[in-house]
Amino acid sequence: MLTIFSDDHRLQAAKAELDAGTMKPAVERPERADMILRHVREAKLGPVEGPVSFGTGPLERIHTIAYLSFLRTAFDEWQERYGTSDALAINWAVRGLRQIIPEAIDGKLGYFGGDAGTPITAGTWQAATSSAAVALTGAWRLKDGDPVFALCRPPGHHASRDVFQGYCFLNNAAIAAQWLRDAGADRVAVLDVDYHHGNGTQEIFFDRDDVLFVSIHADPRTEFPYFLGHVDETGAGRGDGFNLNLPLPWATRWEGYAAALEKATAAVAEYAPDALVVSFGADIYRNDPICRFFLDTPDFARIGEAIGRLRLPTLVVMEGGYAVEALGVNTVTFLEGLLQTAR
Ligand code: Q9C
């Protein structure tokens, strides 16, 4: 299996995130991707290649121009005012307030951001655009026929058209899915198995029938991102019936997960897409620091096998997963499971 990877991910190295009322070491850190790469190599999964440049065109198919220009210059504007600390919002454009883009960087962070756990750093723009290029290169290499692993970092599925949050800035999976559409695929499915609901991806494709979005995740009544991911969100307009949420309670074990996975893969099979993009988060692991499911390493193989059985051209896009020590093993276990049934 071909893996696409860029060293630029290390340019996103947040000092801290606001969690439980205090600044804590960032959960989303560079060691994550390095650990996964190490295990891809040790397992001899296949070649590892760098991304090729696709320019800003594919980013503009998903994100607004205003958002992209904000993201590109946000840290410079922050630095002028506050020096080299990471940029974090402290106020938001909530209900009742006018949705006007402010001039001051603090206001912009609250207009374009969704939480105080996603710092913008000096390297965020470079890291995020390289991560998107990794996903795009993976999508392009699907033409060879075999599954491809886009080892993206930072992750993307919480980023909507014009909001960054949940450690995500550019929606890598959505950018890749749209690129596949533009390259000739009539229908693309996105299957999101990260622990958290892929709210950004859902929002982007909610009113469309040419991209199916299916997500298995912790119930948003009790888990981040809280405000999206419920069962009654089935799509809008032409997109009605093309969004499937399968929320699961805390303490879900393999049995509960397997039942949701069966529904998810059945929905993808019925849609019969030309390509499948998997938003893969290894944060469903029982020892993940921010997970409350009870899934073990062998379960990753089963998930991979179930997805491989769909026998679709499949791009795996890395999302979350924060138990760094186990992250490489769990990710490779998933990929090997997928390979086993895909060919
Ligand atoms: N106490 C992804 O997995 N909240 N994002 C963390 C920690 C944000 C996760 C709270 C979780 C975002 C891509």
Ligand code: ZN
């Ligand atoms: Zn997650």
